[in-house]
Amino acid sequence: MENSKWSQWKLATRLVQAGRSHEPGAPLNPSITLSTGFNLGGEYGYSRGDQPNWTATQSALGELENAAALLFSSGMAAFNAVIELLPIGSRVVAGDIGYSGIDRRLKELAAANRIELELIAVGDQAAMIKAAASADLVWLDSPVNPTMQVWDIKAIAAAAAGLTVVDNTIAGSLNQLPLDLGADISMHSATKQLGGHSDLLAGVLLSRNSELITKLAGIRALSGAVSSAFDAYLLLRGMRTLQLRVERATTTAAEIAKRLAQHPKVSQVLYPGISSNADYAIAKSQMSGFGSMLAILIKGDAAAADRATASSKLWSNSTSLGGVESQWERRRRWENEPIGVPENLIRLSVGIEDVEDLWADLDQALNQI
Ligand SMILES: Cc1ncc(COP(=O)(O)O)c(C=O)c1O
Missing domain, CATH: 3.40.640.10 (Type I PLP-dependent aspartate aminotransferase-like (Major domain))
Incomplete structure (x- = not known):
């Protein structure tokens, strides 16, 4: 071209x-x-x-x-x-x-x-x-x-x-x-x-x-x-603002992934930027940043995950991703979600709000589990 x-x-x-x-x-x-x-x-x-x-x-x-x-x-x-x-x-x-x-x-x-x-x-x-x-x-x-x-x-x-x-x-x-x-x-x-x-x-x-x-x-x-x-x-x-939004959301997502990995209500964080992942070397070789999307498996069942997502005040409990506003949802609540997706998986799309505000809201919502 x-x-x-x-x-x-x-x-x-x-x-x-x-x-x-x-x-x-x-x-x-x-x-x-x-x-x-x-x-x-x-x-x-x-x-x-x-x-x-x-x-x-x-x-x-x-x-x-x-x-x-x-x-x-x-x-x-x-x-x-x-x-x-x-x-x-x-x-x-x-x-x-x-x-x-x-x-x-x-x-x-x-x-x-x-x-x-x-x-x-x-x-x-x-x-x-x-x-x-x-x-x-x-x-x-x-x-x-x-x-x-x-x-x-x-x-x-x-x-x-x-x-x-x-x-x-x-x-x-x-x-x-x-x-x-x-x-x-x-x-x-x-x-x-x-x-x-x-x-x-x-x-x-x-x-x-x-x-x-x-x-x-x-x-x-x-x-x-x-x-x-x-x-x-x-x-x-x-x-016009893509680069600013992506830089901010990617930095925040990496920080939130790190904190979620220590959270007592979370059993696993799914994020390509986690160095203990099986495919981390591939992710590192083909991605210049790990993005603003991640998922967690919570210590609890689908109902517990639903309780958490219903308890947030900043994170919208809604589908879709990539907006300036942070969103999360339990993916298996959709009947067409592939069966290999665990029932207790919550997907997070990190927006551009203040990282400490996002963390405080996430922490209180996860503690409802
Ligand atoms: C990874 C991915 N690909 C494709 C689509 C479909 O895009 P659209 O909703 O714009 O038709 C979506 C929508 O959620 C998506 O998340």
Whole structure:
């Protein structure tokens, strides 16, 4: 891919500048273009194919991983577009734990004979490498949502016969660059940390393979899973502060993980940055930071975990992740959560509030167990 026009600047600068005009008289921020049609002869024709807010937002998204970016209406829409690249009956390999929506969709696609699916036990790197060698698509959720193990992206992508796609939502591009590790596509639910304020739905696919990007843009236009101008605008606005938010949340998450490991009501902390983890060496080699997501197994059952999550005053007991506000939830309360996720697992998404306030609230809530 050609270097972007911002490539001389550091990422923090590029994230603030990408998609901005410096033309005299031009607005500092791209205007929200609601028009669905455009006079012919220019860059745009009809807004299901392309439109100006996508251009601005995609330019910032591309800066994240030095790639071309395609914006979708949601992370699930981005996932489904990848599947549409595959001929019927293609062999797909994924972990046996991963984001529940994608896990469920993969199983539905297999049940309908759209794909042939093999699920590999998370943590079994050798089995994944072996399966990748005969797969048309390897789908890696790393760190795994919500159990937080990591897949060896470099080794798996090197062994893969077909496409390797990494769901990079949990780590984020500031902590992990899947394309540099050999993946063909990096995918994000931009609903999460990229948007950062829990007020938009969006998905993104990033790739340096222009043939793939062209095919995926075609799939997007005809499947119609497109972002609204308003969501595209909000996403770009959220991304202006991405680096600050990620730095703060990542530092706080590491501190909270350390304290939780000593908490009398916690039996295990699941976080890629814990040096005693089996896959710590892999995490360290492929992540520049360990992110703002973690999970805990509490000393108690599902009811005890529910008591804790219902007792917090700052941490929202709500689903989703990556917002400025801290959230936690017991994942198995959702019936579609993969069965390998323990009943007493609570997933935490660390926001940007004061670390001592977050800790005090967590401590009092856990003491309700
Ligand atoms: C890791 C991961 N991937 C994909 C998705 C799906 O994204 P969306 O909700 O934007 O469709 C989610 C949503 O929770 C997620 O956590």
